[in-house]
Amino acid sequence: MEKVILKNLGKPDSHKLENYVASGGYKAIQSALKMRPDNIVQMVKDSGLRGRGGAGFSTGLKWSFIPKDPTIQKYLCCNADEGEPGTYKDRGIMDNDPHILLEGMMITSYAIGASVGYIYIRGEFVFGAKRLEAAIDEAYAKGYLGKNIFGSNFSLDIYIHRGYGAYICGEETALLESIEGLRAQPRKKPPFPALAGLYGKPTVINNVETLACIPAIIEKGPEWFSKMGPEKSPGPKIFCVSGHVKKPGLYELPMGTTVRDLIYNHCGGMLTDKPLKAVIPGGVSAPLLTARELDTALDFDSLAAKGSMLGSGAVVVMDESACMVKSAYIINRFFSHESCGKCTPCRDGTPWLTRVLKRIEHGEGRPGDIELLESLCTNIFGRTFCPLGDGAVMALRGHLKNFREEFQFHIDHKRCMAS
Amino acid sequence: MVTVKINGKEITVEDNTLILDAARHAGYEIPTFCYQADLVGIGSCRMCLVEIEGQKKLQPSCVTPVLHGMSINTETSTVMSARASMLEFLLANHALDCPVCDKGGECELQDMVYKYGPHKGRHAEPKFKFQEKDYALSPVIIKNSNRCVQCMKCVRVCREVVGANVLGALGRGDHQEETSFFRHFLDCDQDGNCIEVCPVGCFMRLPYRYKTRPWDLKGADTVCQWCGTGCRMVIEERDGILIRSKAQMGVGLNSETLCARGRFGNDFMTRAERLKTPLVRRFGKLEPASWQEALAVIKENVPSDGERIGGIASPRLTNEELYLFQKLFRTIFGSANIDSSSRWGSDAVEAFAKAASMDAGGVSVFDCMETDTVLIIGSHVSDENPVTDYIIGQGRRAPRIDHTLP
Numbered sequence: 001m002e003k004v005i006l007k008n009l010g011k012p013d014s015h016k017l018e019n020y021v022a023s024g025g026y027k028a029i030q031s032a033l034k035m036r037p038d039n040i041v042q043m044v045k046d047s048g049l050r051g052r053g054g055a056g057f058s059t060g061l062k063w064s065f066i067p068k069d070p071t072i073q074k075y076l077c078c079n080a081d082e083g084e085p086g087t088y089k090d091r092g093i094m095d096n097d098p099h100i101l102l103e104g105m106m107i108t109s110y111a112i113g114a115s116v117g118y119i120y121i122r123g124e125f126v127f128g129a130k131r132l133e134a135a136i137d138e139a140y141a142k143g144y145l146g147k148n149i150f151g152s153n154f155s156l157d158i159y160i161h162r163g164y165g166a167y168i169c170g171e172e173t174a175l176l177e178s179i180e181g182l183r184a185q186p187r188k189k190p191p192f193p194a195l196a197g198l199y200g201k202p203t204v205i206n207n208v209e210t211l212a213c214i215p216a217i218i219e220k221g222p223e224w225f226s227k228m229g230p231e232k233s234p235g236p237k238i239f240c241v242s243g244h245v246k247k248p249g250l251y252e253l254p255m256g257t258t259v260r261d262l263i264y265n266h267c268g269g270m271l272t273d274k275p276l277k278a279v280i281p282g283g284v285s286a287p288l289l290t291a292r293e294l295d296t297a298l299d300f301d302s303l304a305a306k307g308s309m310l311g312s313g314a315v316v317v318m319d320e321s322a323c324m325v326k327s328a329y330i331i332n333r334f335f336s337h338e339s340c341g342k343c344t345p346c347r348d349g350t351p352w353l354t355r356v357l358k359r360i361e362h363g364e365g366r367p368g369d370i371e372l373l374e375s376l377c378t379n380i381f382g383r384t385f386c387p388l389g390d391g392a393v394m395a396l397r398g399h400l401k402n403f404r405e406e407f408q409f410h411i412d413h414k415r416c417m418a419s
Numbered sequence: 420m421v422t423v424k425i426n427g428k429e430i431t432v433e434d435n436t437l438i439l440d441a442a443r444h445a446g447y448e449i450p451t452f453c454y455q456a457d458l459v460g461i462g463s464c465r466m467c468l469v470e471i472e473g474q475k476k477l478q479p480s481c482v483t484p485v486l487h488g489m490s491i492n493t494e495t496s497t498v499m500s501a502r503a504s505m506l507e508f509l510l511a512n513h514a515l516d517c518p519v520c521d522k523g524g525e526c527e528l529q530d531m532v533y534k535y536g537p538h539k540g541r542h543a544e545p546k547f548k549f550q551e552k553d554y555a556l557s558p559v560i561i562k563n564s565n566r567c568v569q570c571m572k573c574v575r576v577c578r579e580v581v582g583a584n585v586l587g588a589l590g591r592g593d594h595q596e597e598t599s600f601f602r603h604f605l606d607c608d609q610d611g612n613c614i615e616v617c618p619v620g621c622f623m624r625l626p627y628r629y630k631t632r633p634w635d636l637k638g639a640d641t642v643c644q645w646c647g648t649g650c651r652m653v654i655e656e657r658d659g660i661l662i663r664s665k666a667q668m669g670v671g672l673n674s675e676t677l678c679a680r681g682r683f684g685n686d687f688m689t690r691a692e693r694l695k696t697p698l699v700r701r702f703g704k705l706e707p708a709s710w711q712e713a714l715a716v717i718k719e720n721v722p723s724d725g726e727r728i729g730g731i732a733s734p735r736l737t738n739e740e741l742y743l744f745q746k747l748f749r750t751i752f753g754s755a756n757i758d759s760s761s762r763w764g765s766d767a768v769e770a771f772a773k774a775a776s777m778d779a780g781g782v783s784v785f786d787c788m789e790t791d792t793v794l795i796i797g798s799h800v801s802d803e804n805p806v807t808d809y810i811i812g813q814g815r816r817a818p819r820i821d822h823t824l825p
């Protein structure tokens with residue numbers, strides 16, 4: 001497949017403006033500036049692009065909720081707080097091809113009428129932030145950003161806001177709070193950001209990968225985009241493969257590629273001759289798939305039908321040597337550490353899960369622990385303020401559903417079944 | 420107006436009424452820690468989750484307004500089990516040191532666990548402890564974070580009502596701790612409103628510490644006498660000794676707030692320095708005397724000529740006291756020389772009364788907040804009438820008021 005988002009990855013000095021322009025960059029924004037903003041929104045709607053941050057909401061629909069009144073200040077926020085364990089796709093884009101993100105943001109801002117864009121980048125991504133800063137400077141120098149970009153009467157400023165190291169900052173309303181200089185905790189919805197977002201103004205928040213898809217949709221048309229992959233979740237998708245495979249890394253493939261295809265045809269198969277045990281298909285909050293489910297297509301709806309989710313597209317592959325109790329423990333420890341503290345079930349529930357899982361993992365499990373975990377999951381799920389607590393529960397439930405006997409073995413025999 | 424069904428009972432309420440308020444109106448109590456009528460709702464404690472027919476998830480009733488035709492259930496088994504599970508989560512990391520906690524007996528967490536369960540705990544793991552020992556945040560505020568239920572009311576009342584904004588949260592997740600800037604002494608007026616709103620024994624009064632149990636106290640409703648704001652409060656005594664004064668949510672113009680004087684300043688009643696008898700100067704030294712002796716001294720020294728005596732009345736006296744004061748001077752001493760330390764001349768008072776339409780019955784401080792501009796003359800309101808200042812401040816922070824001249 002011809003790459004769309006990662007087309008410049010691996011080329012020398014791919015981060016520089018002149019090379020981006022040489023590869024055909026900054027053409028889409030110039031044609032976009034000649035269109036009517038609502039036509040662009042319609043094009044993105046027609047393309048069927050769904051948000052790549054995890055929730056999979058229709059991008060064009062999200063944009064269309066922004067009020068049309070030109071007197072109201074509007075904002076675009078790029079969510080570059082890539083924090084889901086196993087995910088490194090946005091980093092790949094920002095480190096190597098920052099201009100594709102800037103171009104995507106320019107088109108989006110023009111479409112929704114935003115005159116200011118923020119890139120909220122994860123604090124640890126120092127290199128990426130520097131690359132973006134340099135790219136923004138280049139764009140200003142060329143007149144691609146600032147007043148009257150490309151000689152049009154559209155003006156846009158883009159700022160980088162570096163995060164402070166919390167997973168919750170990737171939750172869109174917590175991200176807004178953080179940009180405003182407040183404690184990063186999710187806001188109650190409604191009002192949704194499209195009506196009252198950053199500083200109370202209409203705001204669109206899009207993921208890096210989502211925005212990086214926009215230039216190609218303008219250039220090649222929504223039809224080209226919507227024909228790639230399944231009808232209801234089309235387009236190219238970056239998969240971040242890690243774990244027990246021969247060639248882990250970033251793979252840009254059409255949506256709907258099967259897990260088997262990804263692992264055995266693209267990633268060179270399993271690392272050793274140990275057979276595959278489980279695959280986490282979309283970041284650690286996505287319930288895992290077992291070896292029997294390798295023909296599942298990696299797209300929003302196919303994974304949802306299997307009770308899992310595409311999430312951020314982080315594919316974690318585990319072979320028979322992996323202990324599922326340990327995996328559940330590590331994942332849950334992450335969520336309880338990252339719980340923001342706002343709501344009771346997540347703040348006090350996830351650490352409780354971690355404590356029980358830690359005991360089981362360390363050979364101190366007690367009879368009834370599995371039932372306790374399940375009951376706590378019931379008490380957390382669907383009752384938290386934001387999806388963080390739900391994510392913790394979904395991951396644990398996935399482990400318990402498919403590998404219950406391993407947990408039981410740990411409790412009964414005080415040791416691991418896998419190693 | 421919208422009509423909704425709560426537990427099958429039809430009720431009509433104003434638009435945008437919160438489910439929680441509508442339910443209370445219909446006679447159904449919904450428990451909550453983080454909800455307080457005069458604070459911006461945060462929907463975080465999850466105690467108030469209710470079932471709305473047609474919605475998959477339970478919804479927080481303290482931030483969800485009613486919609487026409489909604490059918491809400493607040494007492495189903497799912498709702499009850501959600502409440503019990505929230506309490507179980509809160510207790511998982513709660514210190515549970517009720518026997519030595521000042522809040523014991525009037526603790527909202529105790530009351531709710533008693534009412535909604537669970538009466539048996541399943542958490543058998545080591546708890547996270549913020550500190551081994553309580554620490555002082557000021558000469559009058561002491562803190563035990565191990566008991567916190569993270570309702571954020573302390574932070575919110577400080578920011579939204581008092582306007583001091585000296586509290587915030589440190590840490591994240593179950594390590595989140597509402598406190599001062601890195602637990603340093605608070606740089607504020609020590610009004611202790613954070614204590615008043617704390618549902619548990621996390622923010623506590625230092626002077627009240629280990630003195631009594633709330634059920635041993637006898638209270639009386641009264642009006643604070645420290646300034647002209649006229650805050651309603653309850654003073655409580657044990658064995659004839661005043662132990663504390665507190666505000667009541669929704670009562671008086673001060674509602675849950677008091678200032679430092681109102682909350683901590685009433686201990687003068689039992690202080691040794693308090694004047695209990697008249698003093699008479701004998702040979703250059705003030706000595707205690709009986710009223711009879713004192714009155715005799717006055718009688719002896721009052722000149723018969725009313726021109727040679729004058730009286731200065733405190734502007735803090737009540738109307739009744741001022742009336743008696745002038746009567747004493749006019750009819751007994753035959754003197755018209757009466758003055759007050761009030762800095763205003765009579766013309767100014769007259770003009771002010773007119774401007775504030777006091778001659779037409781006056782306006783309340785809340786009416787003043789409805790206007791665009793508030794002009795404060797001749798008062799350092801934040802020092803002299805702190806609770807009035809909170810009310811003005813709330814108006815100032817509301818977006819509709821543009822200018823306030825403090």
